Amino acid sequence: MRHRIRKKTFNRSTKHRKALLHNLARDLFLYGEIKTTQAKAKEIKRLADKLVFEAKKGTLESRRELHKFFGKRDVVNALCDKIVPVMKDRQSGFTTLAVLGRRRGDNSIMAKLELIAKPKNLGTFKKEQG
Numbered sequence: 001m002r003h004r005i006r007k008k009t010f011n012r013s014t015k016h017r018k019a020l021l022h023n024l025a026r027d028l029f030l031y032g033e034i035k036t037t038q039a040k041a042k043e044i045k046r047l048a049d050k051l052v053f054e055a056k057k058g059t060l061e062s063r064r065e066l067h068k069f070f071g072k073r074d075v076v077n078a079l080c081d082k083i084v085p086v087m088k089d090r091q092s093g094f095t096t097l098a099v100l101g102r103r104r105g106d107n108s109i110m111a112k113l114e115l116i117a118k119p120k121n122l123g124t125f126k127k128e129q130g
Contacts, residue, residue: 007043008039008043010039010040010043020040021043021044021047022069022070022071024036024040024044025044025047025048025051025069026070026072026075028044028048028113028114029048029051029075029078029079029083029115030078030122030123031122031123032114032115032118032122033112033113033114033115034112034113034114035100035110035111035112035113036110036111036113037103037108037110037111038097038099038108038109038110038111041097041111041112041113042097042111044113045097045113048094048095048113049092049094049095051069051079052079052083052084052087052094052095053092053094054066055079055083055084056084056087058080058084063080066080078122078123082121082122083115083118085119086117086118086119087115087116087117090116090117093116094115094116095113095114095115095116096113096114096115096116097111097113098111098112098114100112
């Protein structure tokens with residue numbers, strides 16, 4: 001029985017699973033949408049809504065918590081300074097999930113997870129190199 005088991009393990013070790021979730025959440029906030037399997041998208045949706053809610057607080061403490069999660073200041077700045085002002089009137093439901101169909105190789109259900117309201121210019125504040 002699966003009583004009181006709230007998260008999926010994706011058949012990965014703890015560090016691998018955390019890295020996967022952090023990378024998918026980072027890509028969601030940098031690009032505005034991601035395409036992945038439905039199981040991963042559902043797990044990221046739960047996590048992303050919590051992260052946006054934390055960023056909406058707008059305090060130094062919340063920025064430090066986000067920095068602890070992401071490990072990169074540019075992602076935190078993009079989330080707090082670009083994405084949160086667009087979603088200031090929303091209390092919850094910051095992301096939406098759309099089923100795309102099945103993947104050809106292994107018949108997995110694919111889904112697209114995207115932010116409800118996206119700013120015009122997504123990405124970080126870092127200058128492009130090159």
